[in-house]
Amino acid sequence: MTGVILRRLVQLPLIVGTVFLLTLALAWGIPGNPLENPEGRRPPPEIAEAMKTQYNMDSFWDFAASYVDRASGVRWLSGRLTGEHRRRDAGAIASGLAPPERFVFDLGPSLQYRDRNVNEIIAGSLPVSATLGIAAILIALVVGLGAGVVGALRPNSFADVATLTLALVGISTPTFVAGTLLLLLFSVLLPIFPVASWGSPRDIVLPAITLSLPFAAYIARLTRVGMIEALSSDYVRTARAKGLPERTVILKHALKNAFLPVLSYLGPATALAMTGSFVVERVFTVPGLGQHFVSAVQNKDLFLIMGIVIVFATMLILFNLAVDVLYRWVDPRIA
Amino acid sequence: MLRVMLPILVLVGVLGLAIAGDRPEPRADFTFINKGDVATLDMQRMSWLQDLRVGRLLFEGLVAQDVFDPDYRIIPAAAERWELSDDRLTYTFHLRRESRWSNGAPVVASDFVFAWRRLLLPDTGADYIRQFQLVKGGEAFTQWRLRALADAATGAGPTGDELWKLTLDAFERLVAITSVDDLTLRVTLEQPAPYFLDLLAMPPFFPVYPALVSQYERVDPTSGRLIIESGWTKPGHLVSNGPFTLTAWRFKRDMRLEANPNHRMFKSLAIRTISIPTVDDANAMILAYRSGAADWVTDVVASYRGDMYEQKLAFIREHQAEYDAMKSEGIDEIEIARRLPDDPRNHLHVFPVFGTYFYNFNCSAKLADGRPNPLADPRVRRALAMMIDKRAIADGVRRVGEPVARTLIPPGSLAGYASPSGLPCISDMRTTADRDALIARARSLLADAGFPDPSKMPAVSMLFNKDGGHDLIAQSIASDWQRYLGLPVFLEQKEIKIFREELKNKNYMTSRGGWYGDYGDPTTFLDPHRTGDENNDRNYSNPVYDDLLRRAAAESDADIRAALLSRAESMLVDEDLPAVPLYHYCNIFLFNAHKISGINSHPRQTQLVFLVDILGDGKGTDIPLSTPPRSGSAGDPDSGGLPR
Numbered sequence: 005m006t007g008v009i010l011r012r013l014v015q016l017p018l019i020v021g022t023v024f025l026l027t028l029a030l031a032w033g034i035p036g037n038p039l040e041n042p043e044g045r046r047p048p049p050e051i052a053e054a055m056k057t058q059y060n061m062d063s064f065w066d067f068a069a070s071y072v073d074r075a076s077g078v079r080w081l082s083g084r085l086t087g088e089h090r091r092r093d094a095g096a097i098a099s100g101l102a103p104p105e106r107f108v109f110d111l112g113p114s115l116q117y118r119d120r121n122v123n124e125i126i127a128g129s130l131p132v133s134a135t136l137g138i139a140a141i142l143i144a145l146v147v148g149l150g151a152g153v154v155g156a157l158r159p160n161s162f163a164d165v166a167t168l169t170l171a172l173v174g175i176s177t178p179t180f181v182a183g184t185l186l187l188l189l190f191s192v193l194l195p196i197f198p199v200a201s202w203g204s205p206r207d208i209v210l211p212a213i214t215l216s217l218p219f220a221a222y223i224a225r226l227t228r229v230g231m232i233e234a235l236s237s238d239y240v241r242t243a244r245a246k247g248l249p250e251r252t253v254i255l256k257h258a259l260k261n262a263f264l265p266v267l268s269y270l271g272p273a274t275a276l277a278m279t280g281s282f283v284v285e286r287v288f289t290v291p292g293l294g295q296h297f298v299s300a301v302q303n304k305d306l307f308l309i310m311g312i313v314i315v316f317a318t319m320l321i322l323f324n325l326a327v328d329v330l331y332r333w334v335d336p337r338i339a
Numbered sequence: 340m341l342r343v344m345l346p347i348l349v350l351v352g353v354l355g356l357a358i359a360g361d362r363p364e365p366r367a368d369f370t371f372i373n374k375g376d377v378a379t380l381d382m383q384r385m386s387w388l389q390d391l392r393v394g395r396l397l398f399e400g401l402v403a404q405d406v407f408d409p410d411y412r413i414i415p416a417a418a419e420r421w422e423l424s425d426d427r428l429t430y431t432f433h434l435r436r437e438s439r440w441s442n443g444a445p446v447v448a449s450d451f452v453f454a455w456r457r458l459l460l461p462d463t464g465a466d467y468i469r470q471f472q473l474v475k476g477g478e479a480f481t482q483w484r485l486r487a488l489a490d491a492a493t494g495a496g497p498t499g500d501e502l503w504k505l506t507l508d509a510f511e512r513l514v515a516i517t518s519v520d521d522l523t524l525r526v527t528l529e530q531p532a533p534y535f536l537d538l539l540a541m542p543p544f545f546p547v548y549p550a551l552v553s554q555y556e557r558v559d560p561t562s563g564r565l566i567i568e569s570g571w572t573k574p575g576h577l578v579s580n581g582p583f584t585l586t587a588w589r590f591k592r593d594m595r596l597e598a599n600p601n602h603r604m605f606k607s608l609a610i611r612t613i614s615i616p617t618v619d620d621a622n623a624m625i626l627a628y629r630s631g632a633a634d635w636v637t638d639v640v641a642s643y644r645g646d647m648y649e650q651k652l653a654f655i656r657e658h659q660a661e662y663d664a665m666k667s668e669g670i671d672e673i674e675i676a677r678r679l680p681d682d683p684r685n686h687l688h689v690f691p692v693f694g695t696y697f698y699n700f701n702c703s704a705k706l707a708d709g710r711p712n713p714l715a716d717p718r719v720r721r722a723l724a725m726m727i728d729k730r731a732i733a734d735g736v737r738r739v740g741e742p743v744a745r746t747l748i749p750p751g752s753l754a755g756y757a758s759p760s761g762l763p764c765i766s767d768m769r770t771t772a773d774r775d776a777l778i779a780r781a782r783s784l785l786a787d788a789g790f791p792d793p794s795k796m797p798a799v800s801m802l803f804n805k806d807g808g809h810d811l812i813a814q815s816i817a818s819d820w821q822r823y824l825g826l827p828v829f830l831e832q833k834e835i836k837i838f839r840e841e842l843k844n845k846n847y848m849t850s851r852g853g854w855y856g857d858y859g860d861p862t863t864f865l866d867p868h869r870t871g872d873e874n875n876d877r878n879y880s881n882p883v884y885d886d887l888l889r890r891a892a893a894e895s896d897a898d899i900r901a902a903l904l905s906r907a908e909s910m911l912v913d914e915d916l917p918a919v920p921l922y923h924y925c926n927i928f929l930f931n932a933h934k935i936s937g938i939n940s941h942p943r944q945t946q947l948v949f950l951v952d953i954l955g956d957g958k959g960t961d962i963p964l965s966t967p968p969r970s971g972s973a974g975d976p977d978s979g980g981l982p983r
Binding site: 038 | 350351353354364372376378379380381384386387442461462464465466467468469481485488550551554555562564566567568569570571572573575576578589590591592616617618619620622623624626627629630632633834835836837839840843853854855857873874
């Protein structure tokens with residue numbers, strides 16, 4: 005086990021480095037000037053040129069080198085060692101000002117939101133997406149498991165057909181339709197939940213339900229199939245024969261085995277849900293990470309693209325590792 | 340079972356912690372949804388409408404506009420008074436003794452010198468650098484710095500701190516901006532510019548706090564460039580001199596402002612806290628307003644806004660007599676809404692603004708791929724311009740009451756400026772005979788240009804960007820050109836960044852375009868058509884036009900100057916048609932005029948949010964502000980406008 009973890013951790017910087025170079029090459033090739041305004045006035049050409057130099061965007065290799073210098077923490081270390089940081093902090097304090105913030109792994113400024121550092125953008129939006137994603141996965145689990153078990157107990161009954169139909173609707177309804185419907189019903193017609201706000205637990209309910217729908221539907225189907233198979237197996241017949249109450253048979257014996265495929269689905273599903281959804285974030289005005297995957301590319305915001313790709317790649321590797329470790333622990337048959 | 344449940348329990352725990360750690364703030368006195376996210380609060384670098392709006396809350400320039408005056412009269416702000424020399428070149432500003440930065444330090448003349456030097460340094464990348472180069476020596480200084488940086492790069496000149504020292508000397512030597520003493524600032528212009536004070540009322544010309552900003556600027560020892568770091572505009576760091584201070588700015592969430600106790604207006608402000616949530620979704624903005632989460636939506640862009648406007652018109656029809664009576668008295672649209680009954684339909688406010696939607700014609704002799712350009716001939720451009728059904732675009736596609744445009748500058752938006760008549764278009768013709776005559780005229784223009792049969796002309800491409808409904812407008816125009824002339828047309832839709840790049844490289848034939856005026860002078864619309872101007876996407880070049888602008892710039896008589904500029908605009912919209920104006924933009928606001936005062940309906944659209952007053956809440960005067968009609972000296976000039 006420790007060997008697996010160590011091996012994966014050693015691979016991590018290599019994979020991230022490759023992803024970095026590939027993404028940078030692709031992002032560099034997107035046509036258009038990221039420093040240019042989408043509308044309105046253009047500054048004189050010599051000013052536009054000076055701005056490119058300001059962000060080291062004159063040449064691909066200069067950009068890549070200065071990016072790695074900052075993002076790897078080398079620049080921070082040198083500022084620390086040469087005493088440059090201390091000198092500048094002292095200067096700020098002498099004028100009665102707060103010393104500037106610094107990041108060890110500095111992912112650079114956003115080109116679109118020039119006053120923002122990519123570190124801050126990710127630090128601000130990743131927890132939001134994670135909270136929403138976890139809430140959605142929990143809802144999906146409760147609803148999906150419940151619906152799957154109910155359906156499997158009486159296959160082809162009314163309850164089964166109804167949950168299957170609902171699951172089909174859940175998978176096929178686009179989230180922008182479901183989200184807007186929920187918003188209209190529960191925020192405008194019946195003002196129970198707030199619109200366009202984020203911060204209190206009530207704000208999470210509607211976007212989490214919207215985000216959970218496709219996951220819940222898939223989990224319901226997985227559970228139903230698993231349960232039907234488990235309920236007809238020998239060990240369940242044995243459990244019933246020795247006179248165990250039906251509740252114990254279903255929850256303890258059948259569901260435990262039917263849950264395993266759900267658990268393996270849960271790994272990638274949680275990763276997907278936690279990194280945000282562009283659509284759900286837009287409809288409910290959630291300040292999450294998902295929107296940047298789309299808008300950063302549209303704006304050709306090089307620093308932001310590189311920042312989220314690096315963070316996302318790192319997260320995905322760590323998450324897969326966690327699921328692998330967890331799976332070995334839950335199911336001892338996998339060594 | 341525990342093993343299976345553990346990951347789920349961990350998830351529950353994380354969720355609980357995340358929710359517990361996030362506390363919402365109490366509701367602000369006034370909440371508005373800005374046009375988009377604020378990109379920067381660095382005064383010298385900003386140029387977006389939403390940035391400028393917040394910039395005017397946090398910072399204060401030498402002068403301001405009285406936004407409830409029909410002519411946007413200039414009034415004192417950080418400067419309490421100023422003098423203009425007889426040659427109209429030298430301005431001497433006297434700063435208020437009591438002006439303070441939010442940290443208590445006095446606002447002094449050298450703060451302005453510092454900000455204006457940043458503006459003129461090419462390193463800063465200010466979008467408005469060109470506008471400020473009308474200060475004497477401004478352009479010379481920018482060019483000096485560019486040359487010095489180029490020399491440093493090749494090793495031919497000094498670099499690092501030495502270059503920086505020389506740059507400071509050059510600024511002092513070349514640029515006619517002097518801080519005479521702490522409270523006196525003197526600026527000399529290259530040539531008289533009647534709109535100079537109007538410019539100074541714009542945030543890029545506002546001061547920044549030098550001790551703070553210089554912490555984030557450092558000279559690169561090898562290239563000698565000024566490296567500008569972000570971070571000083573954050574709450575807790577930012578020091579500003581405006582009526583409000585920044586207390587929170589959470590990315591993609593919200594911005595929160597609080598009244599600045601160091602500002603002279605502090606006591607007269609009717610609102611103490613402002614919240615600006617980020618809402619990107621067009622529909623969510625409207626829902627936020629309807630559910631009471633926002634007091635003002637500054638830009639209604641939802642796809643169903645045409646229907647909302649229909650409902651507003653239906654509401655007005657129910658009160659037609661009262662509406663017409665008030666309109667004839669010259670009462671402004673917002674005040675009319677306030678006097679009509681409170682009705683959700685009446686919360687929508689639509690009024691024309693200082694901007695125009697047009698179609699660019701590429702005027703280059705050859706297209707980017709080397710083919711000869713049929714649009715290089717002004718007769719072809721005139722013919723195509725006349726065959727556009729502008730009414731169908733305004734009423735059928737846009738559906739929000741935008742006025743059909745014949746000129747670039749919205750007529751009546753500038754006092755003392757007479758707009759040219761502009762070329763008629765097919766929808767101006769009332770009878771079939773008139774229409775046929777106009778079509779015949781267009782065809783004969785094409786024939787004169789060497790295209791007797793328009794269907795054999797090279798196909799005309801129409802370039803526009805995705806989103807924003809530009810596709811529908813392009814389709815409407817294409818069908819007009821096909822119907823009336825039989826012209827082959829094809830549409831090209833591109834991503835916005837690529838669209839902008841194509842325009843810059845003149846790699847198109849016709850394209851959608853638009854322009855908002857920045858300051859109260861015709862040149863804000865006319866300069867982008869000057870030969871070689873960086874905003875001249877049309878590559879239009881006419882020495883007569885350039886000469887008219889040059890003569891106007893040197894002209895001291897205001898009436899003659901206006902006539903020269905009007906003649907120049909006439910060249911654009913009557914004769915040469917480098918662009919065909921389609922409609923003048925409208926602004927669409929959503930707010931309840933019975934509850935909110937302080938938002939003005941002037942076409943120039945400078946909104947000073949610190950003037951907002953929640954009516955009937957017992958705070959502030961609770962007397963609504965409104966714009967008096969332009970002509971008659973309507974009553975007491977101090978009845979509406981800025982608190983002093």
